[in-house]
Amino acid sequence: MPEGILCNKQVVDTKEKLNALLADKSGKQYYDEMTRLDVDTEALWATIEKTCKSRLRTWLEICAHCGMCADSCFIYLANKRDPKQVPSYKIQSTLGEIVKRKGKVDNEFMRYVMDTAWAKCTCCNRCATYCPFGIDMGVMFGYVRGLCFSHGFVPWELKIGSGMHRIYKAQMDITTEDWVDTCEWMVEEYEEDWPGLEIPVDKENADIIYTVNAREPKHYPEDLAEAAILFHIAGENWTVPSQGWEETSLAMFAGDWGACKLQVESVYAAMDRLKPKRMVVTECGHAYRATVLEGPYWAGIKSGKTPIESFHYVEWVAEALRTGKLKIDPAKKIKEPVTYQDSCNYIRNGGLGDYAREIMSYIAEDFREMKPCREHNFCCGGGGGLNGIGRYRKERNIGLTVKRDQILATGAKLVVTPCHNCWDAIRDLEEVYKIGIRWSFLKPLLLGMVEVPEHLLPREE
Amino acid sequence: MFKKILFATTSSPACDNAAKVAFDLELKWDAKLMVFHVLGVPTRGYSSFVTDVRTGETESIDPDYVEWVTEEMKYTYENLLKDSENSTLEAVIGVPHREILRKARKENVDMIIMGAHTRDEDIGATRYRSVVGSTMQKVAKSARCPVIIVSRPCTTCWKLFSNIVICTDFTKASNSAFLWAAKLSKEVNARLHIFHAVDINAGEPGKVSGQSEIEGRINEAKGRIETMYIPELKDFDNYEVGTREGTPYVEILKFAREKQADLIVMAHHTREIDPELALLGSTVEQVVLRSACPVTSVNHPDKVADE
Amino acid sequence: MYELVTGPLAWLSFGIFFFGLFYRLVWYIRGLNWQMDRVSYTQNMVYGIKGALRSILFWLVPFGTRSWRYYPGFTILVFIFHICLLATPVFLMGHNVLLLERWGFSLPTLPEGIADFMTTCVIVSAVFIICRRIALPEVRILTKPYDLFVLAIAVAPFITGFFAFHQVGSYDFWIIAHVLCGEIMLVAIPFTKLSHFLLFFLSRAQMGMDYGIKRGGMKNKGMAW
Ligand code: SF4
Numbered sequence: 001m002p003e004g005i006l007c008n009k010q011v012v013d014t015k016e017k018l019n020a021l022l023a024d025k026s027g028k029q030y031y032d033e034m035t036r037l038d039v040d041t042e043a044l045w046a047t048i049e050k051t052c053k054s055r056l057r058t059w060l061e062i063c064a065h066c067g068m069c070a071d072s073c074f075i076y077l078a079n080k081r082d083p084k085q086v087p088s089y090k091i092q093s094t095l096g097e098i099v100k101r102k103g104k105v106d107n108e109f110m111r112y113v114m115d116t117a118w119a120k121c122t123c124c125n126r127c128a129t130y131c132p133f134g135i136d137m138g139v140m141f142g143y144v145r146g147l148c149f150s151h152g153f154v155p156w157e158l159k160i161g162s163g164m165h166r167i168y169k170a171q172m173d174i175t176t177e178d179w180v181d182t183c184e185w186m187v188e189e190y191e192e193d194w195p196g197l198e199i200p201v202d203k204e205n206a207d208i209i210y211t212v213n214a215r216e217p218k219h220y221p222e223d224l225a226e227a228a229i230l231f232h233i234a235g236e237n238w239t240v241p242s243q244g245w246e247e248t249s250l251a252m253f254a255g256d257w258g259a260c261k262l263q264v265e266s267v268y269a270a271m272d273r274l275k276p277k278r279m280v281v282t283e284c285g286h287a288y289r290a291t292v293l294e295g296p297y298w299a300g301i302k303s304g305k306t307p308i309e310s311f312h313y314v315e316w317v318a319e320a321l322r323t324g325k326l327k328i329d330p331a332k333k334i335k336e337p338v339t340y341q342d343s344c345n346y347i348r349n350g351g352l353g354d355y356a357r358e359i360m361s362y363i364a365e366d367f368r369e370m371k372p373c374r375e376h377n378f379c380c381g382g383g384g385g386l387n388g389i390g391r392y393r394k395e396r397n398i399g400l401t402v403k404r405d406q407i408l409a410t411g412a413k414l415v416v417t418p419c420h421n422c423w424d425a426i427r428d429l430e431e432v433y434k435i436g437i438r439w440s441f442l443k444p445l446l447l448g449m450v451e452v453p454e455h456l457l458p459r460e461e
Numbered sequence: 462m463f464k465k466i467l468f469a470t471t472s473s474p475a476c477d478n479a480a481k482v483a484f485d486l487e488l489k490w491d492a493k494l495m496v497f498h499v500l501g502v503p504t505r506g507y508s509s510f511v512t513d514v515r516t517g518e519t520e521s522i523d524p525d526y527v528e529w530v531t532e533e534m535k536y537t538y539e540n541l542l543k544d545s546e547n548s549t550l551e552a553v554i555g556v557p558h559r560e561i562l563r564k565a566r567k568e569n570v571d572m573i574i575m576g577a578h579t580r581d582e583d584i585g586a587t588r589y590r591s592v593v594g595s596t597m598q599k600v601a602k603s604a605r606c607p608v609i610i611v612s613r614p615c616t617t618c619w620k621l622f623s624n625i626v627i628c629t630d631f632t633k634a635s636n637s638a639f640l641w642a643a644k645l646s647k648e649v650n651a652r653l654h655i656f657h658a659v660d661i662n663a664g665e666p667g668k669v670s671g672q673s674e675i676e677g678r679i680n681e682a683k684g685r686i687e688t689m690y691i692p693e694l695k696d697f698d699n700y701e702v703g704t705r706e707g708t709p710y711v712e713i714l715k716f717a718r719e720k721q722a723d724l725i726v727m728a729h730h731t732r733e734i735d736p737e738l739a740l741l742g743s744t745v746e747q748v749v750l751r752s753a754c755p756v757t758s759v760n761h762p763d764k765v766a767d768e
Numbered sequence: 769m770y771e772l773v774t775g776p777l778a779w780l781s782f783g784i785f786f787f788g789l790f791y792r793l794v795w796y797i798r799g800l801n802w803q804m805d806r807v808s809y810t811q812n813m814v815y816g817i818k819g820a821l822r823s824i825l826f827w828l829v830p831f832g833t834r835s836w837r838y839y840p841g842f843t844i845l846v847f848i849f850h851i852c853l854l855a856t857p858v859f860l861m862g863h864n865v866l867l868l869e870r871w872g873f874s875l876p877t878l879p880e881g882i883a884d885f886m887t888t889c890v891i892v893s894a895v896f897i898i899c900r901r902i903a904l905p906e907v908r909i910l911t912k913p914y915d916l917f918v919l920a921i922a923v924a925p926f927i928t929g930f931f932a933f934h935q936v937g938s939y940d941f942w943i944i945a946h947v948l949c950g951e952i953m954l955v956a957i958p959f960t961k962l963s964h965f966l967l968f969f970l971s972r973a974q975m976g977m978d979y980g981i982k983r984g985g986m987k988n989k990g991m992a993w
């Protein structure tokens with residue numbers, strides 16, 4: 001069978017295709033079709049010749065096979081140091097082989113590549129900081145994912161996810177109306193407690209344009225309300241766009257570069273349309289990575305920067321605390337031991353470690369670092385889309401043990417997790433391993449401790 | 462008075478009593494009944510996994526599964542559905558309180574009926590309390606319409622109610638609760654008990670108010686009831702006023718019992734800023750858990766006044 | 769024979785060595801693509817250079833990075849091996865005598881005893897490196913015959929030189945073997961993994977630019993390697 005009905009080399013760009021995929025129970029038929037999907041070896045090799053250039057070739061070639069990257073990889077550590085999980089081995093046995101065989105690989109091999117690219121690497125890029133040559137498996141597996149995607153070897157959920165981006169310009173089926181309505185709804189729900197609360201949609205020339213993760217309007221709109229309340233307390237002049245409000249990119253996890261481009265362009269278009277001074281992204285790591293760090297390149301912006309300056313939520317919070325826009329009631333600071341989950345995407349790969357520390361210095365009395373931390377922190381265990389892929393649930397759960405032990409070693413019972421994926425991974429690790437911890441985004445914590453100016457309090461008659 | 466009723470169920474025995482009331486109301490008031498079940502709590506990041514509300518297990522979600530749960534609901538409410546004339550069944554994925562509120566808002570319902578969703582069986586509450594909190598609590602606080610919580614068997618048909626207790630703390634929300642209770646009392650011709658409990662623990666923690674101070678506050682409360690509520694009743698005279706002192710939820714429960722209340726109506730006590738932080742939950746929650754009769758929580762003026 | 773290997777062949781191998789490396793350099797830089805690599809190399813040059821220098825310098829210092837500190841034993845091994853491997857031939861008395869004879873200039877030289885010790889270091893550390901390759905499962909799985917072959921090319925000049933210097937057996941044989949091995953190594957550098965002689969710097973610079981430009985370098989003080 002050259003191509004399956006569900007599992008094929010085409011992108012998902014219509015609702016029919018999307019619904020057909022969604023209707024497939026856990027991707028059963030999809031994965032079944034995958035076992036018979038033809039590999040277009042010529043196209044594969046042609047792509048590699050065109051895109052696998054000096055940087056990647058050099059990495060593949062000069063890898064000294066020294067194994068210094070081994071201990072840097074949490075998946076290797078979590079799997080009892082299984083040599084097959086050494087980063088270098090993982091890439092040599094996949095991309096390395098494809099290049100060596102000039103693209104002449106078969107279906108079975110491609111499935112192995114897929115399993116490796118998604119279940120054995122979360123693209124956390126930690127190994128790159130431990131390899132003397134800076135060889136970055138995260139980058140390479142990102143590249144491999146792109147190859148896999150274009151040849152149809154991509155986990156079911158991510159095929160759906162990238163399709164969502166193409167169709168809805170969001171990772172979930174949320175239309176513009178849904179989104180705007182959710183904003184109104186949240187104001188309705190909270191304005192009684194917060195008189196004057198607004199979620200201004202499409203306001204031009206605001207100081208801040210705020211963008212979110214589609215899971216928030218879809219399932220957790222209070223997150224949006226909390227953001228609004230904090231902006232309200234801080235007295236910010238802000239807005240959300242009616243279109244181009246989605247920051248995340250499952251397309252990035254899927255390796256669907258075309259969809260990545262479409263997605264970020266929708267956000268950049270909102271910036272151009274509304275002319276805000278700067279953008280603030282919600283507490284999501286990969287969203288920041290996708291739209292702020294990588295996005296400009298997908299969109300072909302030569303400066304490598306978003307059209308207006310963009311900030312992660314932690315940068316805004318740190319700034320608001322520093323400048324006194326938000327004031328913490330000293331009595332309400334977190335008294336218990338608390339630790340902070342550094343997200344790979346905006347800490348290691350975005351350099352925002354200092355901001356996180358700054359925030360903790362304002363809100364916590366007993367802040368404990370994980371070891372290692374900051375740029376060198378381990379992935380939560382669910383990055384790179386791994387949290388969401390049913391096929392790799394087992395592997396994901398094994399990977400969580402590293403984070404579990406790191407948290408346990410701090411003695412903290414509360415983990416601050418300003419990233420949706422980390423939040424999930426840590427929730428799941430509590431569920432699987434029951435170590436008795438709690439975890440939270442920054443917003444609810446901040447709301448519990450900020451001093452609310454008198455004039456913003458509701459007036460009781 | 463009740464044209465559209467949303468029955469939010471966990472589709473488990475905990476909601477059986479609520480189910481009976483819901484279906485009864487549908488028939489007696491010629492209402493449209495929406496039986497609504499939120500089956501799984503989704504993750505924050507991207508994934509198709511949800512935590513099943515009933516089992517706490519992680520399930521992978523697809524249309525089949527949702528359909529299967531809907532089928533199951535049919536089976537659960539088989540008996541009640543037999544007589545039902547105007548009801549729909551629906552199962553969705555989401556955070557329970559959020560989806561209930563979303564549905565209520567979308568359908569512009571006149572009331573929400575729920576089981577107690579006690580913390581023990583509400584996985585949202587016990588396992589992720591900091592995350593999902595208590596569903597009932599959150600629905601009660603934010604819903605625009607009255608929320609009726611039924612935790613014990615309620616044998617009296619609503620049309621036959623003879624005693625309705627409205628507990629006020631004089632907040633804006635309480636006004637709405639009062640108006641709704643008055644309207645219902647008139648409609649079914651029940652006796653309306655307007656009640657206020659002076660909280661002796663209010664003020665500084667640990668400091669119990671002196672007797673004369675309490676008496677002063679009781680008199681004040683009586684005065685406020687006279688001026689705020691009685692005129693609203695117009696020619697309806699089947700009412701009485703009661704005040705007590707103590708811990709509000711205890712007094713409310715005692716009073717309701719004495720008066721053989723068929724229904725307690727109250728506002729979410731808005732002064733308790735964060736119900737999540739209250740060790741035992743809010744007054745509403747305490748009342749709900751212990752009350753022998755259904756409890757209605759009304760917090761907003763939207764579905765209260767006469768159209 | 770000696771004339772041949774130290775004359776035309778030497779010219780040839782040095783030629784290949786330099787030309788090959790030059791080709792590698794051009795090939796590497798031309799192969800970089802701002803959009804595909806997702807690093808705006810030229811637009812943010814200053815940040816890029818800063819990042820590149822940090823990235824190279826920290827890694828050139830023994831124990832200068834977390835990774836070097838994480839594997840102290842191996843780090844010592846690697847630095848001894850590389851320092852001795854690079855310094856010994858350049859500053860060896862014999863080589864400089866030859867330089868002076870042919871081209872009329874020479875570099876500072878190492879005392880013979882030290883050079884001899886350093887040569888031994890290269891050989892001994894190579895042995896340790898091989899042992900490590902066999903002993904550690906995470907390294908064993910990566911090891912291919914090619915790795916040993918490349919190591920052999922790199923160490924062969926030292927072994928032969930060592931034998932020649934200590935006059936073990938026929939000096940003439942060893943010295944010719946030594947020169948040949950050296951030439952093989954020079955030729956091999958551009959063509960094999962030994963190209964990391966140059967590519968180490970390029971790859972590190974590239975990664976440094978990535979961190980200096982995109983991955984936070986514009987917002988923080990620089991990657992804490
Ligand atoms: S640390 Fe770098 S050079 Fe060594 S094996 Fe890993 S990827 Fe290869």
Ligand code: SF4
Nearest residue numbers: 073121122124125127
């Ligand atoms: S990027 Fe992260 S998960 Fe992937 S191989 Fe490197 S350390 Fe392991």
